Amino acid sequence: MxxxxxxxxxxxxxxxxxxxxxxxxxxxxxxxxxxxxxxxxxxxxxxxxxxxxxxxxxxxxxxxxxxxSRKITPFAVELSPRHGFGNGDDDEGGAYVASARVQNRRPSTSDPRVEIRKAAGLVARQLQLDEGARVVTRYQQRFIDDNPWSLQTSFYPMAFVTRGAERLVDAADVEEGVVKYLQSSLGLTQAGYQDLIAARPPDQQESVFFGLPDNASVSLIELSRTVYATTGEPMRFTVTVYPADRNQLYYNIGEVPESRLEVPGPA
CATH class of the missing domain: 1.10.10.10 (Winged helix-like DNA-binding domain superfamily/Winged helix DNA-binding domain)
Structure with missing residues (x-):
């Protein structure tokens, strides 16, 4: 016809x-x-x-x-704490690496880009800071098997640096994890975190980095996480964006055998 x-x-x-x-x-x-x-x-x-x-x-x-289009093998990331809230493995970066190892994938990250900014809007509210207060911003690109997989930006009160957590302003990974570092340098122990998950279209820079179509047919999953210390004060506010065409996000609540999740492996 x-x-x-x-x-x-x-x-x-x-x-x-x-x-x-x-x-x-x-x-x-x-x-x-x-x-x-x-x-x-x-x-x-x-x-x-x-x-x-x-x-x-x-x-x-x-x-x-x-x-x-290149064939994309989805990558599953566990967002629930793996070893209790006080462990360094509960950093988003730690969960990302652990999930990659389980799936026999190869994770890598860019060196962090560090900036000092004025807190405004959502960042100021989540960190319970006055508008205009200074925050340390740490921005990283993350990859799986050399393919762009997520973008992560973490915000910390600048007061943490003046109180002794000086490595937050270093353009290098905190190898032991920020949770453990803040505990050793400031005596702050992570008590828990709150996640907000939303979907939105990518902006131009995100589309270029992830190699997404110009028609915004692929949405981004945006995970906003506010981490709290046992003192009740916010320790960190992190925003991570994941393209929906290559990511699967999951939580394990309670006693769930890891084998219950069928995570895909590389093609």
Whole structure:
């Protein structure tokens, strides 16, 4: 049927992608080449490519062409505390590394980018600071198997630095975990945390870093975590963003055998 020719083209391109005839990550033939190959009009070819794009099978890169999306193996991150609230493993970074090891994946992070800012809005409220009070911001890019996986920004009261937690302003990882470091340097013991999980479209910088389609068809999962000490004061406010096309987030509550979760492994 002439009216479904675009779908025939789309289905044939999918077969070529699945078989490896058109490798993942490679460029699709141009619109003109597809018109000749399938004896189709320009609009019919564009409809086929649009259908593939909407299903994230191909990605249009302005000025370069249309490319086959790379196959993404989802990564599952446990957000619940693994060893009790007072342990350094309960840092988001620790959970990320532990989850990667369980799934035989290779985690890595960028060196932290550290800035001193004025607290405002949500950051000031969650850290219980006055507007304009100074905070230390630590920003990191995180990867799984060298692929961009999440972005994390943590905020700490600048008063922690003046009280003795000077390594917060170092552009280097806190190897033992920030929870343990704040306990040893300031005597602050983590009592618990509160999570807020929301979904939103990515901004331009996030789309570029994660390699997401320009049409915002992939949402970001935004996890905002406020960590509290036994004294009742906030220790940290962290915002982590995860693209929904490559992340699975889960909690274990109570006595749950780890084997109950079927986490995917690398393809």
């Amino acid at each position: 002439a009216g479904s020719k675009w779908r025939t083209i789309a289905d044939d391109l999918i077969k070529k992608i699945d078989s490896g005839e058109i490798p993942r990550g490679s460029q699709l033939p141009t619109e003109l080449e597809l018109q000749v190959e399938y004896d189709a009009s320009r609009n019919t070819v564009r409809d086929a490519i649009k259908w593939l794009t909407q299903r994230q099978l191909v990605l249009a890169q302005p000025g370069r062409g249309t490319f086959v």
